[in-house]
Amino acid sequence: MAAGKLIRRLLRRRFQLTVFSGLAGICLVAAVYMTAQVFFKLDELGTSATDNLQWTVAQLEVEQLKAIDALDRMDGDNPATIDEAHRRFNALYSRVVTLSRGRGFAEIWANNELSPNLKTIKAELTSILSVMDGPDDDLLAQRARLIDHLESLTPPIRQLSIAGVAIDAQQTNNERNALLGQLIRLTALVVLMMVGMISLLILLWRLFHLYRRRALENRKTLNRLTTILNTSQDAVLVVAPNGDIVDKNAAAIRMFGLAEATDGPPPNVRNVLFRRDDSGELAPLAGARLIQSCAQGPNRCANLMARAPNGDHFPVELSADMADRMGDEVCVSFIRDISRRVAAESEMQVARDNALAGERAKARFLAMISHEMRTPLHGILGTLDLLDETRLTKEQRRYARIMHGSGQQLLNQINDALEITQADGGTLRLRETVFNLDKLLKDLTTAERHNAEARNTTLEFLPPKQPLGHVSGDKGRVQQVLINLIANAIKFTENGTITLEATRHEGTSNDTSIVEIQVSDTGIGIGESDLPRIFDDYVRLGGEASEMVEGTGLGLGIARQLVTLMGGQIGVESVEGEGSLFWVWLPLPKAAKKPHRETVDPEKHGTARRSVLIAEDNSANRYVLAQMLEKDGHSVRAVADGAAAIAAAEIDAFDLILMDISMPGIGGLEAARRITQGTGPSCNARVLFLTAHINLETEIDAELHASGAEGILTKPLPRSELRAIVAGKQANTEPLRNPPAPDHPVLDDHVLKQLTEMIPPDRLTLTLQDFFAEADTLIAEAGDLLEQADFGTLADRLHKLAGSAAIIGATAMQSTLSRAEDACLSGRKDDIGAHLALLNDIWKVTRARLSAHHRAA
Known part of the structure; x- marks a missing residue:
């Protein structure tokens, strides 16, 4: 606001100065012009004594008398007298012609009542002109008549003479009045010019005092700024475009060890400031780079390093902008040592990391405990479901339902705790x-x-x-x-x-x-x-x-x-x-209704026969799923990859398609997309994905939606859940649960029991033998694949074995395999090695437990 007032005041002063200066200049030009006019007029008046009307008319009267006298003195014996008569007549006639035709007299006679007299005189003289120009004898003979004619002109000539005096007096008076007006105007102009000059002097005097006061204030301000800059703890460098430091404050001299001004070349900014290049090495900061950074306005940078007098480097923060210094562009840089701040931020970062690590540990503990509690709860609830299908007394059935309700309530509370954990971790x-x-x-x-x-x-x-x-x-x-x-x-x-x-x-x-x-x-x-x-x-x-x-x-x-x-x-x-x-x-914006997909009420039609397509590259998984479905009376077709699933869906109409996400060739996501977006008989079938990868990447959310699938089911799939899904229950579309902790139970007894009840003993033995062989081969070859950095092949092998582990109920092994697969997909070689080492130990325990369980069964 103050700056705006100052600018307006300066503009007003400049306008006043311009106006007064212009006025004085105009007055000066006008005064010179009018002075010249006065001088010209005076000169004109000085020449009018010999060339005015009064003199000319008086000379006319004199010429008349001389002509009469010359005619009177003519003598025939003396030719000279006759020539004198001719000369005097000619002089009289010329004077009359001058009065009637002269440039200065024509305007006078044009508007004067004496003009006829002048015409009469000229007519009389013209009438005797022939005699005067004739033979001398005729001139002598008519001399008396000629004299009478000339004497008859005396009255009109005298009237002209008298009028000439009056006209001359009037002209003189007019010229005097005109000259007086000129002098008055000149005087007024001079007075006006003097007023303008005095006003200009007053304004200049005030401006002089104003600028003198400002100069003193600027000097004080400059001294104050110099004191501030020299006492500032921040270094100030004035850098030329070539990088030379043309000015600096005391802090800069102390901070960088710059020498005082000498006759030698000035120091360069490249010897003071540095920045890290792409390789992390310190590189000098060129002056051109600094100037360029300020081209678009003030620049601030906090990732620079400076060199101390002892050669050490320390972090600095730079604020720079362009300025004009006596006509030259320079970069004014303020540099602050931020060593303490960086150290404090590092300490805060460490404290923050420690706090976050503590929070993550709490979250992991809560998730682990929740998962540990969910596992036996699923077993309890599954067992109660099976118990409810047996013959129970009314009282036993009531007790079983009370137990199921309490277990479900506990499971809901655990799920609530997991929801909060996921929300706090940002994984919802x-x-x-x-x-x-x-x-x-x-x-x-x-x-x-x-x-x-x-x-x-x-x-x-x-x-x-x-x-x-x-x-x-x-x-x-x-x-x-x-x-x-x-x-x-x-x-x-x-x-x-x-x-x-x-x-x-x-x-x-x-x-x-x-x-x-x-x-x-x-x-x-x-x-x-x-x-x-x-x-x-x-x-x-x-x-x-x-x-x-x-x-x-x-x-x-x-x-x-x-x-x-x-x-x-x-x-x-x-x-x-x-x-x-x-x-x-x-x-919740309005949306177009999706094509109707037929579902079945599980309570009313839980035993309805369905046509199911299973796409699973693991033979054991295909067998177990097919057994679970066929025992409930459903029609099942099992294929080993996505291409076979697409081909089957184009031929037969399936009610439900269970598809593994990761399969060789065409994966589950792509296969599901082609089936649901195609025109085959199964385009409206329900599609659900199966996965043993319990830490599935969140990017699959968009791909799942685009594929037209209903949701994801995590292996192992309880029979009760599978029954509900087949009967029409909507699949759980929530994000998959967090992976179990490494100390997760080695085997899920409930899954093993269910597997034992569904599969004949010889088939179960064969399934376990295949699993043992697959696991032994992978563990033996994993080290070589890791050494060769063949992460893609290793991830596929781990994923396949994780699916087998899920079907068998080897939960700890499944968890470790999923973690190792995650590390492969991310290319974290060290993490892969750690998970494989843990996998080797877990496999030994898992194999022994599986063998003992199978022998007992």
């Missing part, structure tokens, strides 16, 4: 699909209504006026959020009402279409002090009623994490003792 992923949102809301209401009725609570869905229709989003995540909100409302509402509502809010485009979902209840409500932390993890509100409610306090925390992941918002409004309203805003 979305899988976008097209689904019917109205149907999802109705199905949720129907599924949860039984739980609400158990607490004498009504759960109802109020459909919107306009159907929400098909939307694009992660159906599983939306369902998970709403289940948590509805389950939370049921927990805290007894003898009340819970309402589920949904409304679409259209944005400026279809992509910004927002769906608002509300879950309101008439339960115990939430205290105002508890509202800010209601969505925190592991939060359980106080109060007698809440103490009676089971749960980990993770449900709303997971809902918040998932809503944020989907780009939405979640909130709550509540009045303690009256109820709560939870609302969710989710970006």
